[in-house]
Amino acid sequence: MNRRTALGIGTAATAGTVLGLAGPATAAPGAAGTDEAGGGGSPAGRVAWAYQGAKARAGGNWYAQISVAGPDGTPQIAVQENAETVVEAYSVNKIAVATAVLDKVDRGLLTLDQRVEVTAAIVVPGGDGIFSLDNAYPSSVTLGHVLAALLTVSDDTAVRLCGLVAPAAEINQILVGKGFPNTQVEPVANPNRFFLGTSTARETHDLLQALVGGTLLSPASTTFLLNLLRSPIAFNDGIRRTMSSDERARVATKAGWFANARHEAGVIFSPAGAPVLTYVLFADGQADPDNFGATHPAVQARAVLGPKFLAAVDGLNNPHAPSRRARRYQPSNGG
Numbered sequence: 001m002n003r004r005t006a007l008g009i010g011t012a013a014t015a016g017t018v019l020g021l022a023g024p025a026t027a028a029p030g031a032a033g034t035d036e037a038g039g040g041g042s043p044a045g046r047v048a049w050a051y052q053g054a055k056a057r058a059g060g061n062w063y064a065q066i067s068v069a070g071p072d073g074t075p076q077i078a079v080q081e082n083a084e085t086v087v088e089a090y091s092v093n094k095i096a097v098a099t100a101v102l103d104k105v106d107r108g109l110l111t112l113d114q115r116v117e118v119t120a121a122i123v124v125p126g127g128d129g130i131f132s133l134d135n136a137y138p139s140s141v142t143l144g145h146v147l148a149a150l151l152t153v154s155d156d157t158a159v160r161l162c163g164l165v166a167p168a169a170e171i172n173q174i175l176v177g178k179g180f181p182n183t184q185v186e187p188v189a190n191p192n193r194f195f196l197g198t199s200t201a202r203e204t205h206d207l208l209q210a211l212v213g214g215t216l217l218s219p220a221s222t223t224f225l226l227n228l229l230r231s232p233i234a235f236n237d238g239i240r241r242t243m244s245s246d247e248r249a250r251v252a253t254k255a256g257w258f259a260n261a262r263h264e265a266g267v268i269f270s271p272a273g274a275p276v277l278t279y280v281l282f283a284d285g286q287a288d289p290d291n292f293g294a295t296h297p298a299v300q301a302r303a304v305l306g307p308k309f310l311a312a313v314d315g316l317n318n319p320h321a322p323s324r325r326a327r328r329y330q331p332s333n334g335g
Contacts, residue, residue, distance in 0.1 A: 043312045044068045044078035047277070050308040051079050058301035060260075060286035063087050065201040067209075068313060069276045073320040075209065082201065086182050087282050089199040090256030091128075091154045092263045095229070096183050096199065096207065097162050098147050100171040102221040103178075105143075110165055112144035112224070122160050129155025144224075151228040151254060154235070160193060168194035178216065180207055196256075201280040204265050212252075212267050212275040214322050223324070226252050229266065232329050237294040238264045238302035239279070239309070247310060249326035260289035262298035268309055273325035274318035277309055 067075035150158035186195035229252035253266030
């Protein structure tokens with residue numbers, strides 16, 4: 001029995017369930033005739049070309065949807081590959097969990113400053129995050145702190161803490177109501193615990209589009225969630241690895257890793273704060289499955305794609321989307 005099976009944090013793979021769009025990736029018009037450095041063609045075409053090259057080098061199975069903002073802001077699909085295949089989303093589904101919790105905040109059922117009890121029994125030992133490191137239980141934190149840990153350092157215990165205020169059945173009901181029937185956590189015997197469950201590349205893409213479009217949550221909750229995903233301590237091994245601090249601040253991202261899967265999904269913004277590229281890159285079956293670091297083939301592929309995506313959307317704007325400028329990174333030396 002593996003660690004997450006025993007502790008209720010991950011699930012066994014179900015990536016063989018295919019609902020449609022299986023087979024080779026479809027690329028946007030303009031992909032043909034572009035070069036690997038990204039010159040020529042449309043922005044969507046350059047994105048498609050870069051994706052195909054990185055995927056081929058990494059190998060394995062990919063489930064992807066990537067869109068680029070068109071001249072009028074309408075998303076233009078650059079890549080669709082197995083986009084309707086239901087897969088284990090792992091920690092990428094922490095965005096969906098946070099969405100359900102913040103939906104309850106928006107409806108006045110929860111507040112970000114309310115306290116959540118952290119007991120020794122609820123802490124996941126040896127996992128990702130910070131709660132297992134402080135050795136100071138029982139304690140309490142605010143719900144805002146829980147969500148910050150959930151989405152920045154991808155804390156495993158934070159999943160369980162979210163379950164205290166949003167049981168599995170309620171999370172799934174909220175997500176179905178928002179139009180995401182395949183983006184679901186997996187309930188267990190304890191109603192306040194769950195495996196992180198499944199999604200599809202298309203649904204995760206559409207959830208991110210709804211988030212930046214302001215139709216998923218209230219303005220305050222949208223800003224809160226995006227600030228976490230764009231923070232300097234959010235995942236930096238993949239898309240953001242070889243970017244400057246200012247470039248990293250233009251990317252809202254969440255990664256998920258377990259067994260032989262390495263996933264990442266997010267949004268790239270223009271320097272003015274307009275969302276111009278949405279990516280979902282679910283991948284499994286690559287070599288080196290026990291490597292959870294930056295040298296895993298799929299993670300390396302995403303590190304190559306990050307700067308190419310930025311170059312492809314250079315100069316793009318999205319005139320009809322809300323502008324969401326990043327907080328400027330200001331390191332502190334104490335005091």
